[in-house]
Structures are given as structure tokens and as C-alpha cells.
Amino acid sequence: MDNRMVSLFFLTLPMIGVVESHGLKQAAVNGISKIKNLSAGKIFNLYLAIREITDAMGIALSGQVQFIRPLINPMAQAAASVKKPLTDKQVDLIKARAAATDNFGNFFSQNLFIASSGVLLMSSTMKSLGYTATPANIVLYSIPMAVITFLITAYYNRRFDKQFEI
Amino acid sequence: MNVNNILEIFYVLIGLIMVFASIESFRDKDNSARIGTGLFWLIMGIIFAVGKYLPNLVIGLLIVFVGILSLLKQIKVGKLKEVNKEVAEKSAKRLGAWLFFPSVVLAIFSILISQFTKLGGQVGIGIASVIALIIAMIISKTDAKTTYHDSERMVRSVGTAGIxxxxxxxxxxxxxxxxxxxxxxxxxxxxxxxxxxxxxxxxxxxxxxxxxxxxxxxxxxxxxxxxxxxxxxxxxxxxxxxxxxxxxxxxxxxxxxxxxxxxxxxxxxxxxxxxxxxxxxxxxxxxxxxxxxxxxxxxxxxxxx
Incomplete structure (x- = not known):
């Protein structure tokens, strides 16, 4: 049985390669580092929004390596230590929350992109099991979770800020 | 031309970029497993491009061979040509948010073709990918040779996880x-x-x-x-x-x-x-x-x- 459709995402790689070598990541970094005067939680939430939107466009950023370590983690630590210095435990918590935020955004928005390997795998698996689930319909029914994940995580991150106040 | 014939063209294209990755893997002198890695992408390229005309037994044997390569750890990403940071910084300043435009085109065209034509989602992804690549090449003023290297770099970096x-x-x-x-x-x-x-x-x-x-x-x-x-x-x-x-x-x-x-x-x-x-x-x-x-x-x- 022919299920080569799962690998159709290979066709999107040349375009991603071209924009990547022309500074796609640098452009994203430039945009994020312009942010000023935000709390740690708000920085996480803004990154979460950017992560979900770029994911939906099929841009698979390696978020942990390219954004969390060099950018989001130090920005959040700086923001959280404005009122009083951070304890070692708080530093560890900020690192963990930064990494977790990247995973939330990545997981629950990657299926918004129609040519993602996940969507193609679902469609092809359903087909081989004898049922029809078109890639477009899978994208449609992935929208609610992307939105809900954003809202719940945004609330979770705002509450995270409380421990750095006073 | 029916949908399956158009799709076959896209599979040939996928096979072609896998062959690009194969050529560059063979040429990668720093990779201790360059022969195995080159063979891996070559076999994948052949299966995608002309798999339709090969007997199932031949495809089966090729896959078993890939399995053996993988078991013997003869498939490695190797050394990729890194993105030139200076060039990237400069064009990031020049192009800014336009760098995201080809991806938006890809996402929107895939959905439009899949919903409003009889071609279906898969052909939609194929056509949209080609259009997005052409737009990316135009706005970044990239020539064919650079595109070739950008393609093989991406495919090789995806590696076996992509399969x-x-x-x-x-x-x-x-x-x-x-x-x-x-x-x-x-x-x-x-x-x-x-x-x-x-x-x-x-x-x-x-x-x-x-x-x-x-x-x-x-x-x-x-x-x-x-x-x-x-x-x-x-x-x-x-x-x-x-x-x-x-x-x-x-x-x-x-x-x-x-x-x-x-x-x-x-x-x-x-x-x-x-x-x-x-x-x-x-x-x-x-x-x-x-x-x-x-x-x-x-x-x-x-x-x-």
C-alpha cells in the first residue's frame, strides 16, 4: 500500500533552507530581544504566542537550543530579579518553566500546519485503517487545543510571576 | 492528468532532493560513515522517485539493507555546511519580517488548494511548496546553486528521524x-x-x-x-x-x-x-x-x- 504521503513534508525543506540561510532565526531573535519591561511570565507568554504562530506556518524552530537557552531564560531571569535577587531554587524554576513553555507551544500548535509530518501521519494512518481524515480537517480540529493550550498556559505563567513580587 | 500522476511528480521531486543529500553525504570527508549515509539517502531517493516501477521484492530488500546500515551505525548526519552568520545577520536586517512570507504562502496555498479545488490536500501541499520556494528564492535573491545547498543541508539535518x-x-x-x-x-x-x-x-x-x-x-x-x-x-x-x-x-x-x-x-x-x-x-x-x-x-x- 502506498503511504509515501507521510513524507510529503520533505518538499517544504528547500524553502525553509533558503529562508534559514537568509536569517530567519536572526529575524526572530531581533524581534524578541526588542521586548522591554515585561515580567518573566509575560515574556514566556509572548514567546508562547510566537512559537505557536511560527509552528502553524511550518517553521520548526529548535526552540530549546536557539531561543530558550540564549534568549528567553536570561531575559526571564533578569526580569524576575528586579525586585529582589533570585535564590538558586528560583533560578532552576525559571529555567524549567522556560523549557516547559517551549514544549507547550511546540506540541499543541505543530498540527496547525497542513504539511507537518504529524498531520500527514494521522491522515495516512486513518486511511490505512479504512477511514478518511483529510489533512485540512485534522488541521481544523487541532485549532481548539492550540487556543486552549495558549489560554491555560498564559494563566499558569502569570501566576508564576507572583513568587517574585514583594 | 489525474491526481495520482501529479502526485507522482512530487514524489520524484522528493527523490531528487534526497539524491542531492546523498551526493553531499558521499562528498562529506569528515563523516566517518559517509558511504553508509550516502547510500541511505540514495536508496531513499530511488524508492521515492521510481518506487512505483520497482517490484515489491526489490523495495523490500532495499529497506532491509537500510535497516542493516542503521544497525551498524553507518548512517550519521555528518558535518553540515553551517549557515554563514554574517550573511544571515545582514539579510535578516534587510528582509526582516519578509523572511516569514514564504511560509505564510505555503500554509495558506496548501489549505486553499485542498479546500477549493478537486486536487486534494496532498497535491495542494506539493504545489504550495513549489510556489513558496520560488517566492523565497525571489525575495532573498538566491541562485540555484545556493538553493541546492540549502536543500541538501535541510534534508541531511532531518536525517533518519525524517523517515x-x-x-x-x-x-x-x-x-x-x-x-x-x-x-x-x-x-x-x-x-x-x-x-x-x-x-x-x-x-x-x-x-x-x-x-x-x-x-x-x-x-x-x-x-x-x-x-x-x-x-x-x-x-x-x-x-x-x-x-x-x-x-x-x-x-x-x-x-x-x-x-x-x-x-x-x-x-x-x-x-x-x-x-x-x-x-x-x-x-x-x-x-x-x-x-x-x-x-x-x-x-x-x-x-x-
Whole structure:
């Protein structure tokens, strides 16, 4: 049985390669580092929004390596230590929350992109099991979770800020 | 020209960029496994481009050969030509947000072609990819040679992980052929009545979570659990397959958020950020993962039926 459709995402790689070598990541970094005067939680939430939107466009950023370590983690630590210095435990918590935020955004928005390997795998698996689930319909029914994940995580991150106040 | 013929052209294109990756892997003197890696991409390229004209036995033997290469650890990413940081910085300043434009075109055209023409989703993705590439080349003023290198770099960096979904999809075919769904549904239906929609949805979503936690990979769990539980207990009871697939997969991701088996997501950041608590990331994730799981069960129950 022919299920080569799962690998159709290979066709999107040349375009991603071209924009990547022309500074796609640098452009994203430039945009994020312009942010000023935000709390740690708000920085996480803004990154979460950017992560979900770029994911939906099929841009698979390696978020942990390219954004969390060099950018989001130090920005959040700086923001959280404005009122009083951070304890070692708080530093560890900020690192963990930064990494977790990247995973939330990545997981629950990657299926918004129609040519993602996940969507193609679902469609092809359903087909081989004898049922029809078109890639477009899978994208449609992935929208609610992307939105809900954003809202719940945004609330979770705002509450995270409380421990750095006073 | 019918849809399948157009699709065949796109598979030939995929085969072609895999052959590019093969050529550059062979030429990569710094890779200790350059012959194996070059052969891997060459074989993949052949299967994609002309697989339709090869007898099944030949394809089977080629796949077995790739399996042996992989077992002997003869497939490695190798040394990729890195993106030139200076050039990238400069063009990032010049192009700014326009760098995201080709991706937007790709996403929108794929959906438009799939919804408003008779060509279907797969051809839509193919046509949109080609249009997006041309736009990317025009706005970045990239020539064919640079595009060639950008393509082979991306394909090689994806590596064997890029082929994994393909193999997992085959798993679904095998499960269907061997009737795994019938067996599990008979075994489980002794405990769970197959007619109850809510129980079926809970069973499927929770099984996705647990199986993903054990395997560390939601894609692998999806083929197994959907064939064994999702189809008999939810889809066969009238559940919408697209809803079941979309929410079933993300239920699996809740498992990914809670397991140390998913090293890329939960252990890699611990090392990268030099954290003291090895389970720190998982501890931050499990409250959200459990909350989202409940939301997904509710959503699947109401959207699928």
C-alpha cells in the first residue's frame, strides 16, 4: 500500500533552507530581544504566542537550543530579579518553566500546519485503517487545543510571576 | 492528468532532493560513515522517485539493507555546511519580517488548494511548496546553486528521524492487515462495553498518554493505540476520524510532557540550561498536561459525536 504521503513534508525543506540561510532565526531573535519591561511570565507568554504562530506556518524552530537557552531564560531571569535577587531554587524554576513553555507551544500548535509530518501521519494512518481524515480537517480540529493550550498556559505563567513580587 | 500522476511528480521531486543529500553525504570527508549515509539517502531517493516501477521484492530488500546500515551505525548526519552568520545577520536586517512570507504562502496555498479545488490536500501541499520556494528564492535573491545547498543541508539535518513517520505509518498498515484492532477490541470489550461513547473516548485518550509515556514517542503510540482502541471504541461507534486523530495525537503529547523517556524535550533542556533538578521540566509540565488531557477528553466527546 502506498503511504509515501507521510513524507510529503520533505518538499517544504528547500524553502525553509533558503529562508534559514537568509536569517530567519536572526529575524526572530531581533524581534524578541526588542521586548522591554515585561515580567518573566509575560515574556514566556509572548514567546508562547510566537512559537505557536511560527509552528502553524511550518517553521520548526529548535526552540530549546536557539531561543530558550540564549534568549528567553536570561531575559526571564533578569526580569524576575528586579525586585529582589533570585535564590538558586528560583533560578532552576525559571529555567524549567522556560523549557516547559517551549514544549507547550511546540506540541499543541505543530498540527496547525497542513504539511507537518504529524498531520500527514494521522491522515495516512486513518486511511490505512479504512477511514478518511483529510489533512485540512485534522488541521481544523487541532485549532481548539492550540487556543486552549495558549489560554491555560498564559494563566499558569502569570501566576508564576507572583513568587517574585514583594 | 489525474491526481495520482501529479502526485507522482512530487514524489520524484522528493527523490531528487534526497539524491542531492546523498551526493553531499558521499562528498562529506569528515563523516566517518559517509558511504553508509550516502547510500541511505540514495536508496531513499530511488524508492521515492521510481518506487512505483520497482517490484515489491526489490523495495523490500532495499529497506532491509537500510535497516542493516542503521544497525551498524553507518548512517550519521555528518558535518553540515553551517549557515554563514554574517550573511544571515545582514539579510535578516534587510528582509526582516519578509523572511516569514514564504511560509505564510505555503500554509495558506496548501489549505486553499485542498479546500477549493478537486486536487486534494496532498497535491495542494506539493504545489504550495513549489510556489513558496520560488517566492523565497525571489525575495532573498538566491541562485540555484545556493538553493541546492540549502536543500541538501535541510534534508541531511532531518536525517533518519525524517523517515521515522514513514515507517510508523507502515505499522498502521500491518496492524490493519493482521487484525490487531479486532483482537484488542474483543479482549477489552469484556471489561469495557464498546457502545459507550464517553468510556471509549476516555479509554483511547488515556491509553495514548500511557503508551506514549512508555515509548517516549507519540507518533509510535498513535499507530498502535488508534488501530487497537481508537478505531473499535470511538471511530467505529460513529466518531469523526479527523477529530479522533487530532485530539488522540495531542493526548499522546500530554504523555510526552510527563515522561523522562522523551529525552529530546525533557532531558535535553536540563543539560542545555544546566539545571540542578533532573526532573525540573517535567515537574513544571505535569499540571498542564493533566489539565489538557481532561479538556481533550471533553472536546473529543462533544466534537466527535
Amino acid at each position: 521515522l513517520p514513514q515507517l510508523l505509518a507502515t505499522l498502521g498498515v500491518i496492524f490493519t492487515a493482521s487484525g490487531v484492532g479486532d483482537v484488542t477490541s474483543k479482549a477489552i470489550s469484556g471489561v469495557f462495553p464498546a457502545g459507550n461513547h464517553l468510556l471509549g473516548v476516555i479509554l483511547y485518550c488515556v491509553a495514548m498518554v500511557i503508551f506514549t509515556m512508555v515509548m517516549g514517542n507519540a507518533f509510535a503510540a498513535f499507530a498502535v493505540i488508534t488501530a487497537g482502541i481508537g478505531i473499535p471504541f470511538v471511530v467505529a461507534q460513529g466518531g469523526n476520524p479527523a477529530v479522533v486523530a487530532a485530539l488522540g495525537m495531542t493526548s499522546g503529547y500530554c504523555g510526552t510532557l510527563m515522561t523522562p523517556m522523551a529525552a529530546n524535550f525533557n532531558s535535553l533542556p536540563v543539560a542545555l540550561l544546566e539545571m540542578k533538578d533532573n526532573l525540573g521540566v517535567i515537574k513544571q509540565q505535569y499540571p498542564i498536561a493533566l489539565t489538557l488531557l481532561v479538556v481533550q477528553i471533553i472536546l473529543m466527546y462533544f466534537l466527535a459525536f
